Amino acid sequence: MEAKAMVLEKFNRPLVMRTFPVPKLREGEVLVKIEAAGVCGSDVHMWEGRDPRIRLPMILGHEGVGEVVEIKGELRDVLHGGPLKAGDKVLWSRGVTCGQCYYCKVKMQPSLCPNRWVHGIHTTCAEPPYLTGNYADYILLDQRIHFFKIEPDTDLQVLVPASCSGATTAHAFDLSGMEFGDTVLVQGVGPLGIFAVAFAKSFGASQIIVIGGTEQRLEMCRRFGATLILNRNRMSQEERKQAVLEMTHGRGVDIAFELVGEPDAMKESISLVRTGGSCISAGFGEPHGKIELDCFHDIGRKHLRLQGVWVSEVRHTHMALQLIWNHVQDFQKLITHHFPLTQANDAIRVMQTKEAVKAVLLPHE
Ligand SMILES: [Zn+2]
Ligand SMILES: [Zn+2]
Numbered sequence: 001m002e003a004k005a006m007v008l009e010k011f012n013r014p015l016v017m018r019t020f021p022v023p024k025l026r027e028g029e030v031l032v033k034i035e036a037a038g039v040c041g042s043d044v045h046m047w048e049g050r051d052p053r054i055r056l057p058m059i060l061g062h063e064g065v066g067e068v069v070e071i072k073g074e075l076r077d078v079l080h081g082g083p084l085k086a087g088d089k090v091l092w093s094r095g096v097t098c099g100q101c102y103y104c105k106v107k108m109q110p111s112l113c114p115n116r117w118v119h120g121i122h123t124t125c126a127e128p129p130y131l132t133g134n135y136a137d138y139i140l141l142d143q144r145i146h147f148f149k150i151e152p153d154t155d156l157q158v159l160v161p162a163s164c165s166g167a168t169t170a171h172a173f174d175l176s177g178m179e180f181g182d183t184v185l186v187q188g189v190g191p192l193g194i195f196a197v198a199f200a201k202s203f204g205a206s207q208i209i210v211i212g213g214t215e216q217r218l219e220m221c222r223r224f225g226a227t228l229i230l231n232r233n234r235m236s237q238e239e240r241k242q243a244v245l246e247m248t249h250g251r252g253v254d255i256a257f258e259l260v261g262e263p264d265a266m267k268e269s270i271s272l273v274r275t276g277g278s279c280i281s282a283g284f285g286e287p288h289g290k291i292e293l294d295c296f297h298d299i300g301r302k303h304l305r306l307q308g309v310w311v312s313e314v315r316h317t318h319m320a321l322q323l324i325w326n327h328v329q330d331f332q333k334l335i336t337h338h339f340p341l342t343q344a345n346d347a348i349r350v351m352q353t354k355e356a357v358k359a360v361l362l363p364h365e
Helices: 041-047 102-106 157-162 165-176 191-202 215-224 237-247 263-271 295-300 314-326 328-332 341-352
Strands: 002-007 016-021 030-039 063-071 089-092 138-141 147-150 183-187 207-212 228-231 253-258 273-281 305-308 337-339 359-361
Touching: 002 341, 030 089, 030 157, 030 341, 041 341, 063 138, 063 157, 089 157, 147 314, 157 165, 157 314, 157 328, 165 191, 165 253, 165 273, 165 314, 183 191, 183 263, 191 207, 191 215, 191 253, 191 314, 207 215, 207 237, 215 228, 228 237, 237 263, 253 263, 263 273, 314 328, 337 341, 341 359
Parallel strands: 183 207, 183 253, 207 228, 253 273, 273 305, 337 359
Antiparallel strands: 002 016, 030 063, 030 138, 030 359, 063 089, 089 147
């Protein structure tokens, strides 16, 4: 049996269609037929050669849903719906962690495991098992992957963003300490920002203020429950600050989520948090500059809590899936572009130009 994949052989060059033999499965491995693969913003950075984790040649794609074709060895229990078997529809948590280190075993923070790796990020297709990314019609998944079984009549594509942006945003909320009735600022309107609006609404925010620059995406945020939209291309930073203070009795927000990955956005988020509030930053997936803070005014006297967020854990994939299941029709609009596998280069382009909110590859259509 053979499988096709779109391979990244040189940075900034079109992906190339290649055929690979499907290797014999080792104990615990699962072969999945990919029905939908998400194109993540960080795939664009990897394609551009800006991610130090990449070894070429490789198959991109760390967001996927599909159908189990074969399992080697014992039937495995899955997180929703009993033992896994051929024919089951599945989504999986993207990180593989060691379960043995200080972070995994003592601190219960597997997302910080130094041995953590992800199919479609840390994997090369130069050697077996070759099929290690989602831009392919099949993927071979490691024995340590955690699966969620999906009801057969579910729209699978809509679930794709749960793997990465949804799970990372869930992690940010998990760490935020948000309370029912809190005022929330969402800085950024990519998939992370849109998920954040939906989570804030579900967690009972009294105000959800969104700062972004794309009208179509801001409108999407409004549908998910944003109560105030601030277009940074039409308002100065001072005007935005006045608008936030007006909505929060002159205090600033209880929690700001920085989901842009720009130093200026980070600085603005901190400035809009009330005394004693929290700034949660999940926007930085790669090095992207510095900010200067006044240690007394911005941190000490402000009693600021500043929390970074890196990737996610299985529990966060669960939270993201649940959120999408609760709002399927709204999340269907998040996926703005669909392409066959052969047009993966077009999918990367529309994500790079931000023409797409989310692009999805459909290898078997
Ligand atoms: Zn991602
Ligand atoms: Zn570990």
